[in-house]
Amino acid sequence: MAAENTMVIAGAGIAGVHAAESLRAEGYQGRVVLMDRDRQMPYDRPPLSKEWLTDDTDEASMLLRDPEIYGKLDIELKLGVEVNDIDPVRKTITAKDGSSYDWEKLLLATGSKLRTLSIAGDDLQGIFYLRRMADAVAMKQHMQHVNEVVIIGAGFIGAELASSLRKLGIDVTIVERSSYPMEAVVGRDISASLLNLHDRHGVNVILNDSVVQFNGESTVEEAITAEGRRLPCQAVMIGVGATPNTVVSHPQLEAEGGYAVNEFGETSIPDIYAAGDCTLWPYRGTPIRVEHWDHAVNHARTVAQNMLQPRSTPYTYTPYFWSDQHGSRFQYFGHAKQWSKTVLRGSLESHAFTNFYLDDQNRVQAAFIANQPKNALPVRRMIKQQKVIDPEALADETIALKKVPQKSVMNNT
Known part of the structure; x- marks a missing residue:
């Protein structure tokens, strides 16, 4: 099949798999090539530190999709393929094994890589x-x-x-x-x-x-x-953190701190897109990087839509992640590198609370929720709407979150 009818996705993790599926769901009939350096079928990484270790799941249930799905969707899954070079002029991507693929659009979904330490004795087993x-x-x-x-x-x-x-x-x-x-x-x-x-x-x-x-x-x-x-x-x-995996490089590809993309997932090179953990994307005008499952899924789906219909769907996601520890469920919505004040709803001692991070106009920028899943929806709405909140009412558990007084910034000036 000609290159003008081929979408190539580098990286078969959460973002890559969901992007490939989304291309088909959006009606794309051309060739979809999904490649990954790993030789194992695409799998879900978050449970590796949770259910997998405690025997609550097995290897088969860790797979992102049943292996038969790729065939049914006519997705060419190329495993054990490590990308060596891209040529944006000829629109080719080359692997270290010598194989080469032509593309109409290329999606980089290479994820992140772990930070490592150099410590005396770190070659010991265990x-x-x-x-x-x-x-x-x-x-x-x-x-x-x-x-x-x-x-x-x-x-x-x-x-x-x-x-x-x-x-x-x-x-x-x-x-x-x-x-x-x-x-x-x-x-x-x-x-x-x-x-x-x-x-x-x-x-x-x-x-x-x-x-x-x-x-x-x-x-x-x-x-x-x-x-x-x-x-x-x-x-x-x-576990000392991760950095974006920008192994697929080119002099024209802006990739400092992650592949820099606009709200449509476009990189600095035409027809090359990026999605998921490897990207630096604009959130309310500020470039940020998010390394979490929810973002990888939603970003990939949105970018896939823009690969088919350029600049049709801006990515307006509210960052979200969760963590399970000792029987508690923690959720974090939004993004706040700094805040003017915090408002606690509930008590830290009970381990059931929601902590809000407000800017200088009393707008909710982010929130950390501990064992209060019912607060997730109103919290997400507050962050999206960016209205001024009454801090005292926000802290008052006798007032339902959806009834906490809010007003627009314009009405507050």
């Missing part, structure tokens, strides 16, 4: 980064004879791993270099509340320290910290 299914399989096999685990990093991945391991009865120590993990995202009070939750479930959290050495014969037996702590362990899990 030290893991959790990104791919192969990592999770090796980790799960190793964990069968483990009693003590050290986790480096108290972000959401580290916290979820700690929760899963405690469910298995394993002793867990988290080592975190900051005083309040994720303070820049959720604020100090919420960070302290999360730390308290882990403490109540038997997780030993060490703050203001870092691991500088691993000891052991062939398998890790001990982690040494900068402050001189000696932490016995039979496994180490490292």
Whole structure:
């Protein structure tokens, strides 16, 4: 089939798979090529730190789609294909194995890659980064004879791993270099509340320290910290964040901090689009990057529509992510690098609350919800509408969220 009837998607993760499906759902009849460097069928990554580790799911149920779906939708799934080069003039994409594909439109859905650490002894067995299914399989096999685990990093991945391991009865120590993990995202009070939750479930959290050495014969037996702590362990899990995977590069492709795209998913090169974790996209005029399942799905679907009908559907998504820890469900809506004030609805002690992040005009920019899922819809509406909120009414649980007084900015001036 000619290149003018071919859509190529680089990356078969959450974004890539949903983009391919959306092309078909929108009626595209041409060739759809979905490629990935991984040799395994496309799978869902979030459960790797949750259900997979605790035996609540199996490998087959981790797949994003039944393998037969790709054939039914006439999606050419090319696994084990690592992209080597793109030529935007000839509109070709080349893999390291020498294979080459022509395209009408190209979508980069390459996801993110883990940050790694260089620590003495990090070549010992039993030290893991959790990104791919192969990592999770090796980790799960190793964990069968483990009693003590050290986790480096108290972000959401580290916290979820700690929760899963405690469910298995394993002793867990988290080592975190900051005083309040994720303070820049959720604020100090919420960070302290999360730390308290882990403490109540038997997780030993060490703050203001870092691991500088691993000891052991062939398998890790001990982690040494900068402050001189000696932490016995039979496994180490490292979760210190991720960076956008911009391995597919070209001099004309703007990719500092992620592939820079406009509201339609277009990159700096015509007919090349990008979606999901690998992108830097405009949220209310500010370029941001979001590494979460919900964004990957919705961004991919929107960008697929624009690949077929250019600039037809702007992406107006409100960022959202969730995390399950020790039986609690946490949800975060919006995006706020800074805020003028916070308003707490509920109590931190009950672990059932909603914390709002307001700007200087008392408009809700973001909200962190703990075990109050019913608040999700009104919170999302407040963030989208950007109306001025009465802070006192917002904190008053006797007033339903949907009835909290609001007014437009214009009426407030």
